[in-house]
Amino acid sequence: MEGLADYWVRRALTDVGRYDWCVSEFVRVSGNLLPPRVFHRWCPELRDGARTRSGTPVHLQLLGSDPACMADNAVRAVALGAPAIDLNFGCPAKTVNRHRGGAVLLDEPEVVHAVTAAVRRAVPVTVPVSVKMRLGNADDGRALDNARAVEAAGAAWLTVHGRTKKQGYRPPAYWDRIGAIREAVSLPVIANGEIWTAEDARRCQAESGCADLMLGRGAVADPLLVRAVRGGDPGDWPEVLAVLGDFGESILDTGTEPQLCGRVKQWLSYSRRRWPEAAALLQSVKRETRIRPLVASLHRTVGEQP
Structure with a gap:
């Protein structure tokens, strides 16, 4: 969540809730091997073992469309201490999409595959490479193509936001369509979108069939949400x-x-x-x-x- 889930917010949220891991804001890759200071700017946790103050691991997210350049930057990120690389094919921002980044690439499953495969080949096998995507760009007609491309490229897991880029953040999120993706691939699928309460989390799991969830804006609206989702005290x-x-x-x-x-x-x-x-x-x-x-x-x- 660019401009929202930065270092300070990640620290605050993981201080009060038990997350398995969290993801940095995306590092934009546009044709150059970025210097270390750029990675440290977007993911200061790299200086502290890539963990928040509470010890939660932070995965570094990259956004771009050039396979070779994305691979080179992934290698640098890992050298700086990133424990995992997440690839962003979900950002709906117009400026990002105009420069062939984010959700617009879902019209080109072959590019999604090429980028993911290049990064997977470039980093050590011990470093997971994951993908975050939406259901599609203008529509969800290529959702399964993209999911299969990600799987064929060797991604460790796939996180799916249950809306297209055109649908933006307007309710609802189509959790059942995430379920169709989950059934079409063998890699783990994580569901995301419109999870504001513990009840939303349960319905999302039921409709998508996904055991694992990614929280976004809901975790900011309620910093105690992850605790409630895990069955604990919802707080006050x-x-x-x-x-x-x-x-x-x-x-x-x-x-x-x-x-x-x-x-x-x-x-x-x-x-x-x-x-x-x-x-x-x-x-x-x-x-x-x-x-x-x-x-x-x-x-x-x-x-x-x-």
Whole structure:
């Protein structure tokens, strides 16, 4: 999730929930072997054994269409400590798609295969190579072709977002169509899309037949979601608010005041979907442009909770 699930958000979420692993924002590959500083910018965890503060492994995601260049950059990422490489064929952003990256490549299963196969050949066999894709670009007519291309290229697993690029993020996600992909290939398939609650997770598993799930925006809307999905305590608003306060504290001095305030407000905005209390809090701080007073407001609100 470019621009959302960065280092600080990954750290906050994995601090409070048990994830098997998480994925970096994508590193855009467009014709050059990128210097180490680019990988470290998008995946600072590489300096700490490619793990978040809680010890959760971080897989590095690459996005691009040139097989040889993607392979070269995958080799560099592994040399820098990436434990696994994930390939992005799901991004719906227009700028990315215009430059032949992300979901637009799902119109060309042969390119999906070539990129995946080149990366698989280039990195050690001990390093998993996985793929994230949508059901398709304009439609899902080539979904099975793409899944089989990924399998033939030697990917370790496939994560499928249950919508096409054209469908964007509009509900619903078509979990049953992920199920059709799962039945067509032998490699593990992970289901993704519109999982906002533990009940959504159960329905997704039932409709897709996938045991494993990838959480995205739902995990930001409810930082405690993974705990509920695993059958634990769903938590309450004061606990979520404490996560937001700690996040705000962690990002102090990492950007400009407007940028940092925007990050906290963005998270509060997502939280409104799951926690009604977030709407009132967002309204009360929406004009705040200084990060420290904003963080103080979060901590003060935590103290006011019953």
